Amino acid sequence: MSLGGEEEVSDLIRDLDDLIATSPAGVRGTNSDSTPSILFEEESTFEEVDSPASALFFGEDFDSTMVDTTANPLSQMFDQAMAIADVDLQKASVILPREQRGSEGSKERAKHRERATEALDPKFGIARHFVSSRHGEEDAGNHKYQHIQDLFVSNAAKLEKAVDRFIQYDMMSSVQIPTLKDVEAIHAKDRWNHEENSKRNLFEHFGAIPMDEVKLWQADILRFGSKYERENSEWILSFLKESCTIELNDRINSKFKELPLEHKGGVVYLKLMIDVIMFMSRDVVRALQKYISNFAVKGLTRIPGESVTIAEKELKVVCTHLHEVGQLPIESAEDVLTGLTKCSVEEFRSVFHSLLQWEKQTLIKSIGLSGGSTIDKIRETLNEAVDLYVSLCTSEKWHVSSKRTSACFNCGGDHKLPACPKPHNEEEIKKNRNKFKADKAENSSGSGNSHSGNNSQGGNQQGSGGGSKQYTRGKWGKPTDGRSVKRINGAWHTWCEKCGWTKTHSTKFHAQYESDPSNFTLPKTHPFTQAKTGNNSRNNNSQQQQQGSVATASGTNTAASGGAGATLTINSAQAKATLERFERESTDPNTAALMGMFKEAFGLN
Numbered sequence: 259m260s261l262g263g264e265e266e267v268s269d270l271i272r273d274l275d276d277l278i279a280t281s282p283a284g285v286r287g288t289n290s291d292s293t294p295s296i297l298f299e300e301e302s303t304f305e306e307v308d309s310p311a312s313a314l315f316f317g318e319d320f321d322s323t324m325v326d327t328t329a330n331p332l333s334q335m336f337d338q339a340m341a342i343a344d345v346d347l348q349k350a351s352v353i354l355p356r357e358q359r360g361s362e363g364s365k366e367r368a369k370h371r372e373r374a375t376e377a378l379d380p381k382f383g384i385a386r387h388f389v390s391s392r393h394g395e396e397d398a399g400n401h402k403y404q405h406i407q408d409l410f411v412s413n414a415a416k417l418e419k420a421v422d423r424f425i426q427y428d429m430m431s432s433v434q435i436p437t438l439k440d441v442e443a444i445h446a447k448d449r450w451n452h453e454e455n456s457k458r459n460l461f462e463h464f465g466a467i468p469m470d471e472v473k474l475w476q477a478d479i480l481r482f483g484s485k486y487e488r489e490n491s492e493w494i495l496s497f498l499k500e501s502c503t504i505e506l507n508d509r510i511n512s513k514f515k516e517l518p519l520e521h522k523g524g525v526v527y528l529k530l531m532i533d534v535i536m537f538m539s540r541d542v543v544r545a546l547q548k549y550i551s552n553f554a555v556k557g558l559t560r561i562p563g564e565s566v567t568i569a570e571k572e573l574k575v576v577c578t579h580l581h582e583v584g585q586l587p588i589e590s591a592e593d594v595l596t597g598l599t600k601c602s603v604e605e606f607r608s609v610f611h612s613l614l615q616w617e618k619q620t621l622i623k624s625i626g627l628s629g630g631s632t633i634d635k636i637r638e639t640l641n642e643a644v645d646l647y648v649s650l651c652t653s654e655k656w657h658v659s660s661k662r663t664s665a666c667f668n669c670g671g672d673h674k675l676p677a678c679p680k681p682h683n684e685e686e687i688k689k690n691r692n693k694f695k696a697d698k699a700e701n702s703s704g705s706g707n708s709h710s711g712n713n714s715q716g717g718n719q720q721g722s723g724g725g726s727k728q729y730t731r732g733k734w735g736k737p738t739d740g741r742s743v744k745r746i747n748g749a750w751h752t753w754c755e756k757c758g759w760t761k762t763h764s765t766k767f768h769a770q771y772e773s774d775p776s777n778f779t780l781p782k783t784h785p786f787t788q789a790k791t792g793n794n795s796r797n798n799n800s801q802q803q804q805q806g807s808v809a810t811a812s813g814t815n816t817a818a819s820g821g822a823g824a825t826l827t828i829n830s831a832q833a834k835a836t837l838e839r840f841e842r843e844s845t846d847p848n849t850a851a852l853m854g855m856f857k858e859a860f861g862l863n
Contacts, residue, residue: 348425356428356486374427374493377500378419380770382535383777384506406545407572412774413535414575421461423497432490432525433460435467435475446478460525464532465582472529477520494524498531503777509534536579543585546576554593555670557600564601564656566647570640581633591635592617598643603656606646667691741839743785752786834862 349355354374360366424430434457436450443449450456458467479487499507510530514522553573558564573594580586587593595617598610630638650656667690668678675687737744742753742764751759756768763771763780771778780787840853856862 348430351425352428353426354428356490359489370427371493371496374423374429375497375500377497378416378423380416380774380777381501381503382413382416382498382506382531383503383774384509384534406542407549407576408775410536410546410575410579411572415773417461417532420497420501424494427493428486429490429494430459432479432487432494433528434458435460435471435525438471438474441474446482449478450475460528460532463582464529464536465538465579467529469529469533472526473517473521476523476525479525480520480523491523491525495522495527496524498524498527502531506531506534538579538583538585543580543583546580547585547587547590549576550580550587550590550593553597555597555600557597559600559602564603566598566606566643569597570644573640574637577633577636581631586632588632591632591639594636594639598639603650605655606650609646610643667694743789750786750789752780752784830860830862833860837862 354370359370360368421430424433436452436456437458438449439451440449460467460472476491479491483491502510510527513530514527517526550573553560553569558566558569561568577586577590577594580590592614595610595614599607599614601607601610647656666678667675667687668682669680670690675682737753744751744759746759749761751761752764754760754763754768755765757763762775763778764784764786767778767780782788837853837856
C-alpha cells in the first residue's frame with residue numbers, strides 16, 4: 259500500500275485504530291483515560307506502551323523500549339540510540355572529575371591534590387644533547403653513548419606519563435590552547451576562538467605555539483578562569499616542580515621568577531620546561547636530520563636484533579619534533595622506507611624493497627606514500643613495518659642475533675669490507691676504521707675488563723731472568739665473595755648481572771638506568787654511592803679487619819720460622835680468598851705483587 263498522500267496515511271491510521279478496538283480481550287487493554295493501548299501476551303518481550311496507534315507509528319512519543327530484544331541479542335549490549343561524542347569518550351579516562359575534588363579546605367581535597375601532584379619517576383632532567391660527529395651512527399646496542407634520538411625518546415616517554423596524569427585528574431583543558439581571535443578583546447571569552455578544532459595541545463604542539471600566546475592564555479586563566487581552571491594551574495605548577503630535577507628547576511626558575519604575577523602558572527612553567535628538555539637549536543635540528551639520513555644508509559642493521567619497534571619509536575619521535583618546527587625534509591619519507599630495506603630477514607626486506615621501487619617509479623600508490631604530508635607518510639610506513647615485524651616474530655620467522663652487528667668500513671652496509679660490492683673508497687675506509695678503533699678503546703676503558711694503567715708494560719716486578727716482567731691481575735669476573743662494590747683500576751665499581759662491573763648502576767637498578775641513562779643516579783644509601791663519598795663504614799671496617807688479619811698471619815708465621823715455638827692454624831681457603839681479593843683490588847702493583855708472594859709462601863696458589 260502506498261503512503262503517497264495524506265488521505266492514504268489517515269486511512270491507515272483509522273484502520274489500525276479500528277483493529278485495536280475490535281481486538282480480542284487477551285491482546286487488548288485500556289488505560290485509565292480509555293485510550294486504546296497495545297498489550298501483548300506474557301510470553302512476548304514487547305512491553306505495554308500507553309500510546310494510540312497513530313502515536314506509536316508516527317508521533318513524537320515513540321518509545322525505544324518497544325524493541326524486541328530476542329530478535330537481536332546485541333540490543334541490550336548496544337543500547338545507546340546515538341553515538342557517544344569524543345569529548346564524552348575522553349571522560350572515561352578521568353579518575354577524578356574536577357567537580358569531585360572535594361570542598362575547599364577539606365582533607366579529601368588535600369588528599370586528591372597530593373595524588374595529582376605526586377612526582378613522576380624518573381623525573382624530568384636537563385637534556386644533555388650529545389651533538390657530535392656521530393649523529394646517531396653508533397650501534398643502538400652500545401648504551402654507553404647517549405645519542406640525541408635516545409634523549410628525545412626518553413623525554414617523550416616522560417611527557418606521555420605527564421599527559422596521562424593530566425587526563426586522570428581532569429587538567430587537560432588548561433593546556434588545550436585555542437588560536438587567537440582578537441588579541442585586543444577586553445574579555446578572555448572574546449579573545450580566543452571557541453571552535454573545537456582550534457584547540458592546540460601544548461604537549462603535542464609546543465614548538466608551534468609562541469611563548470607570547472602561552473603567557474596570554476595563562477594570564478586569562480588566572481584573571482578570568484573558573485575556580486577549576488585556576489586550581490588546575492596551581493596543581494600543574496606543583497606537579498611539574500615536583501617532577502623536575504633540582505638542576506632543571508633551577509634552569510627554568512631563572513626565567514620563571516622574572517615573569518609578572520599573571521604569567522606565573524603551570525601552563526607557562528610547562529612551556530618553559532619543554533623548551534629546555536626539547537631544545538631545538540640549529541645543531542640539534544641538523545643532528546636529527548642526519549640521524550634520518552643515516553637510517554637510510556644503515557637501516558635496521560644498526561639496532562640489536564634489528565628490532566623494528568625500537569626503530570619505530572626513535573623515528574617517530576625524531577620526525578615528529580622536526581615536523582613541529584617545520585624542519586622535516588621532504589625526502590625523509592623515502593629515507594625511512596630505504597632504511598627498512600636494510601634488514602637481514604629476506605621476507606621483510608623484500609616487501610619494503612618492492613614498496614620503495616614502486617614509490618620511486620610512481621607505478622603503484624602504496625600505503626598512502628604518494629599522498630599526504632611527509633610526517634603522515636612516515637607514520638603510516640612505520641605502522642605497516644611494525645605490523646609485519648610482529649607477524650614474522652609471532653610465526654618465528656625473525657631470526658636475528660641481538661649481538662652487535664658488523665658494518666662495512668666502505669659503505670656502512672651489513673657485510674664485511676672484503677664482501678663490499680661497491681668501489682672501495684680508501685679515504686672513507688681509513689676514517690671509519692680509525693673511528694671504530696677509537697670508539698672500541700673508549701668503550702673498553704673503565705669497564706673493569708681491561709688491564710691498563712699500573713699493569714701495563716714496564717712494571718716494577720723483576721722476573722727470574724732479570725728482565726722486566728709484566729704485572730697482570732686476575733680477570734674482573736662475577737664477585738664470588740658476596741661483595742658487589744669494589745675498586746678497579748683506582749675507581750669504585752658496582753656489579754650488575756647484565757652489564758658486569760659498572761660505575762653507574764647495580765643489578766637492582768638496571769631497568770631504571772636503561773630507561774634514562776643521562777639522568778639516573780643511585781640512591782645516597784647505596785653502598786656504591788657511600789663508597790665513593792667515603793661513607794661506607796661497613797666496607798672500610800671490613801677492609802681494616804682483613805688487613806689486620808693478613809698482617810697477623812704473616813707475622814706469626816715469621817716468628818714460627820725463627821724458633822719461637824708459636825703455632826697458628828689458618829683456614830687456607832679463607833686466607834687464599836682474602837689475599838686474592840687484595841691482589842685484585844689494590845691500586846698499587848707492588849702491593850698486589852706482595853699478596854701474590856704471600857700466597858706462594860703459604861702454599862695457597
